[in-house]
Amino acid sequence: MGQDSWSDDEDNEARAKERLVRVGIIGAPNAGKSVLTNTLVQSKVSAVSEKTNTTVRETLGVFTRGHTQVLLFDTPGVVDAKCVWASLPLL
Numbered sequence: 001m002g003q004d005s006w007s008d009d010e011d012n013e014a015r016a017k018e019r020l021v022r023v024g025i026i027g028a029p030n031a032g033k034s035v036l037t038n039t040l041v042q043s044k045v046s047a048v049s050e051k052t053n054t055t056v057r058e059t060l061g062v063f064t065r066g067h068t069q070v071l072l073f074d075t076p077g078v079v080d081a082k083c084v085w086a087s088l089p090l091l
């Protein structure tokens with residue numbers, strides 16, 4: 001029983017150190033949000049282009065530093081509402 005208690009304590013201690021952080025990358029079109037995301041994740045998770053509005057949907061990248069796991073959401077950024085309405089299919 002003593003052994004199990006030890007193990008539970010260690011589990012709790014390890015869990016207490018764990019961190020999950022969610023980060024949204026927002027900014028003007030073509031500001032380099034996807035380049036930043038790919039650089040932090042160290043992998044090409046998001047398309048990069050010199051054309052504006054390349055990212056049209058939220059894209060998830062994940063990386064870990066020490067006990068912290070970071071969920072990085074690359075986004076289309078700040079988009080003019082008129083553009084969103086114009087891109088919706090007609091019902």
Ligand SMILES: Nc1nc2c(ncn2[C@@H]2O[C@H](COP(=O)(O)OP(=O)(O)OP(=O)(O)O)[C@@H](O)[C@H]2O)c(=O)[nH]1
Pocket residue numbers: 028029030031032033034035036047048049050051052053054055056075076077
């Ligand atoms: N010189 C330079 N160019 C950069 C830098 N970061 C991004 N770029 C260029 O800027 C352009 C746009 O980069 P993206 O990462 O696609 O920009 P974005 O903000 O995700 O664009 P959208 O998804 O369209 O909103 C690309 O041609 C990149 O190569 C930088 O730090 N320096």
Ligand SMILES: [Mg+2]
Pocket residue numbers: 033034046047048054055074075076
């Ligand atoms: Mg992008």
